[in-house]
Amino acid sequence: MIFTYNLQDERIKIPQKTTFKDHNILERKNIEKWVETYPEILGEELLILTTEFDKFDKTSERLDLLALDQDGNLVVIELKRDNTGRTAELQAIKYAAYCSTLNLDQVIDLHVDYLRRRGEQAEREHVKSKLIDFIQNTEFEEINDRPRIILLAMEYRPEVTASVFWLRKFGIDITCVKITPYINDETALTVESSIIIPIPDAKEYLIQVEKKELSEGSQSLSKQEYLEFYADLVSKLGDRIPDTYPKPLPRNYYTISSGLSNVHYEWIFRGRPRNAFSVELHFENSDKLLNQKQLVRLASLQKTLEERTGENVIITKEWGRKWAKISIEKKTGEMSEELRFWAVNNMIIFFEVFQPEIDRLKKSGL
Template identity: 35%
Template sequence: MFRVDRTQNRLSRLVQKRFSDLNLRERDHLQEWLANQPDALGEELLIIQKEFDGFDATRERLDLLALDKDGNLVIIENKLDDSGRDVTWQALKYTAYVSPLKTTDIVAIYQQYLDRYCGGGNAVEQICEFMEVEDLSEVVLNPGNDQRMIFIAANFRREVTATVLWLLSRGIQAQCFKVTPFMLGDELIIDVQQIIPTPEAADFMIGMSSKENEEKATQDTQKKRHKLRYDFWEAALEQLRAEGVEIYRNISPARNHWLSAGSGVRSCPYQMIFSRDEARVELNFGRADAVENKWLFDQLYGEKDQIEAAFGAELTWRRMDANKQSLIVYASPFDGYNRDIWPEIITWLVDHIRKLEATFREPLARLNHQLRNHDEDGN
């Protein structure tokens, strides 16, 4: 690895090091880095426990336990300068140990992690946010035998790489990441590279999985729900356009449980929500700066009586002090997955998103003007 000196138009070689030379330890350093930055492994992962030892009849500990975006459990085994000979055997044992875990078990494990390492939080809410679902019942956590293994080390022994390749050929998801420390003066730089399967070969290795696994994936319940939501939004958008609701004029149907449209304030969209139990409309304050979100919410809350009078009903005001975002919501219960009542739900959504937009149009424009003036003044 090299540093580019652009003024001299020259390369400077970074000094490759061993973890042991730098007095870096697996648990105190590498594990902590990955626990706090799991996307260093090339994907979004939710770390739900570290040093997990919740196995029956054994006190063995796996390094990190995570969820991926498909709800699969991911066993992450960290080594430093040498993978050792037995890391695949360790990971296979841990994978077998966690394979029976149910959704309630996973929630409890993650709640313990939040309470111990993150100062608390709601495990169910955070898993739903990570999985991008409205309700935890919409996904299956730890389905079937789809657990995954990730191995991390500076160097891998042949017996480890051979075993991982064999597991991949049998449709078992496993990856090896080579992690290398470099020094640039006093600065420590870590290079993380996936070596098995290589990114170029990943699709080929996936294609080697069994026909049975492929058929199972195509029949997954989550995909059915995605199709159902897409069909719903397609019908809803058709009616919105027919009734002249302009904010959704250029929006396309999606598989998510929400559909957003601009409010005129950056990152504060109007949203229609379609779930199994209810439909709702809301104004979502989701700007990058939490202070700005709370300021916008508080300014509008100061006009609560006038706003609710204009809307024609009481709204639910969710400041959510522990989160970055805030919401203003109006909801109604519906059996959302009953296609026979979709016309009724869509009519309700069209009526109330129109009211919501009309109610907040002037207050939002006024507050947006204040925000822009604040930014221009640099205060």
């Protein structure tokens, strides 16, 4: 319930529920502009990337708004002024499918174009920094291929809500936001915005249940694969360089401390589905300048590392928001004996090439 309380006469007034149509509030001209200006209406902090996007391949369809959330996910926003009709969720799924191929560079370009259409100055490097700074997920590297969906409407037909509940069971992240207008007087509307799916009071619980249900099956197999794979690598590494190594966890990467704060070695699978494997040295201090200084010192060993490994060494000066890394990569996601040998042998080379210099960095206090 929405009500107002008068501080002078201490009376409560209940505003009358109305419709947007009755007050000539339009979907594109008004509601879209509200969300574009105040995306918090949708119940979370979002960065609007563009509006009325129609640059899809082989179709002229146009989505209302495209946004970025703080985990680095694309968010397709579909608006309906009145009720959703029977197929709003299907329409949004189509747009999400169209957007699923967008990478970070393309997202940067479309946001630059959006800002320039609004008459704003938009240099590409500045826009890139703006997007990366907005993302709070410290493991973010690239836009994934599973955009989220937010539906906004005054009324939801049961066909739509039933479909949304069913789709969420299969890992499709759809949020339904309801907006309800109330008339205060002749000059102002009060608009209530509320998330109805997932149910707010149970949101975190429901999301965890959905993730658990989704993980039971194929994902649990992947987790077991990672555990067994990294346990085998650690065993082989321990045979050649005895030490106490961390117990592997069911995830796609494994880290080994270098002894220098926030600098570590890492094995990691990349891609969805996985299609590459890397041996890496990470610089993950909260101080970007310190990461750069340490990288410069160790990047001087690039030629030596390439000679020892026979691989092209990749120097990534800006990774995530502040980090940096040095890596070599093998283009395969198959957990073969060949990959296991490659992973262990090259991790040992990383130790032998980098660790003496890392120890000197420790002594110098850098």
